[in-house]
Amino acid sequence: MTPRIDGLQYANWSEKIFRQMRAGGLDAVHVTITYHETFRETVLNIEAWNRHFERCPDLIFQGHTAADVTLARDTNRTAIFFGAQNPSCIEDDIGLVQVLHTLGLRFMQLTYNNQSLLATGCYESHDTGLTRMGREVVAEMNRVGMVVDMSHSAERSTLDAIAHSTRPITISHANPAHWHPARRNKSDTVLRELAASGGILGFSLYPHHLKDGSACTLQQFCEMVARTADLIGTAALAIGSDLCQDQPDSVVEWMRTGRWTKSIDFGEGSAAAPGFPPMPGWFQSSHDFTNIEAGLTATGMHDPEVKAIMGGNWLRFFDASFGPAAGPTR
């Protein structure tokens, strides 16, 4: 049976939310564990996850390989895969890529919204492409089996990463810019290169990435998915909901400003609406993955395509991505 997988969430984790994952049929979720945190702070976040795993072993466990998705389905739980939305967690130290992979980190964005040591974020006015360290870190991520995620990166940096990486990359949570021209959504050029290289686009449900924002309908969203399939094929498509359920607005402030400014940066928000935007009525929690599957079917997509987008494509990608590049070294 094809699994159901969410390619990005950053919720205020609780037993309630873990139960909703299972109620929504989610066999695996890629969760963000760190933004601007240092390595030591990221390890504190991993410790907090270890306590979730210890307290809720009947609902969740840490995923390391694609086989854990099947194990989750077989045991009626959800496998949790770790990711970072900024490379702060490796500081200036390439050796931390392998250390964090050993601790379970399976995705790392080369940037959040700003320039990082590795590449350029989508809010900068100049785009360096991959830096010297960026090229080295991508090669190391390729070696150990950590996925390059360019969801928040600028255009040239993203194209550089696709070209330089020897393994397919992901844009785990974004939508096509031609549908909704947000700064975080992606050009057709990027989407075509991503698909041609074997990468995966996770469609985002975050209102700032949606046409008509919180008022976007399920039909609008699913029609956009179907049109993207026409453009770049179904094999590159998946869901990365960007669900930030139950988070206080202080969290979106941390995402946007970290420690890089003493001022306020509203990112995708505004002074009038600085907090998290309300999610669409048809996607309030993981439970509503069921709505998305029904909506995709209603567009006329065939069942195998719908199943691939709902999780089959992520599973294939996980299987190809999370192990060492040259086969087991032991």
Added chain:
Amino acid sequence: MTPRIDGLQYANWSEKIFRQMRAGGLDAVHVTITYHETFRETVLNIEAWNRHFERCPDLIFQGHTAADVTLARDTNRTAIFFGAQNPSCIEDDIGLVQVLHTLGLRFMQLTYNNQSLLATGCYESHDTGLTRMGREVVAEMNRVGMVVDMSHSAERSTLDAIAHSTRPITISHANPAHWHPARRNKSDTVLRELAASGGILGFSLYPHHLKDGSACTLQQFCEMVARTADLIGTAALAIGSDLCQDQPDSVVEWMRTGRWTKSIDFGEGSAAAPGFPPMPGWFQSSHDFTNIEAGLTATGMHDPEVKAIMGGNWLRFFDASFGPAAGPTR
């Protein structure tokens, strides 16, 4: 075939030394990776080990389970198991026990020579026994599968650890005090309790732990082993050589003084002989494990006993010790 295992080394690691491990028939070595280092500094040491593993994959690999000892033997390599000689690496944070276990730490001393947050070292004048945090950390080590090592700890703390730990502990590198009354060697009471609880004593080849120091003969050492077998049985006995090959004397200064004093502490040395003492002629490198096996046989011990001491007992102990306490949690 019974494996050959060294239960403690802290050499100046090099390809030469890894080749000598294999030449000495060592299928596994417990290596010290940290003394007074913080967590972040310990991770830097792990990164250095990752580079050794990447550069010398034909000689060594990181061991995680007892099965890796067999894998090493089958592939003509040596499995390297990590250990800490002081709990500085967990700082004041019990959550780091599981994190370090995930990174491969399989042994941790509750103290080096001084009082730690957990227990008392053998050079203190007052022995607290296990502290409040010490009892919590021992329980957490028991849960995840990290071995309590009391080689450098004071008597009451050691007896406390044996009593409080729900799993057998080790004294990975020391000798009986009745043979050579060094502060680091252990009383008959400790040795009897250790053996009765299923623990393991690794006999040390470090000259300060030997009768007549560097002049101790192979026969003296092996007769001591045989007499200890008479006292507490063969099943509790193994080798933990404490080989510090090719280390500059600055390293023994770090071991003894870390950052806890601005003065010099000579530990087991003296102002007249502050550095590493010369090893006995019959034990200069891992290659000389062959001498020890021959020496034990010459005492009249039977071959199964000799094989058990040379590695079989460690293998049984590794198998019982390195996994989670209540079986796999996944």
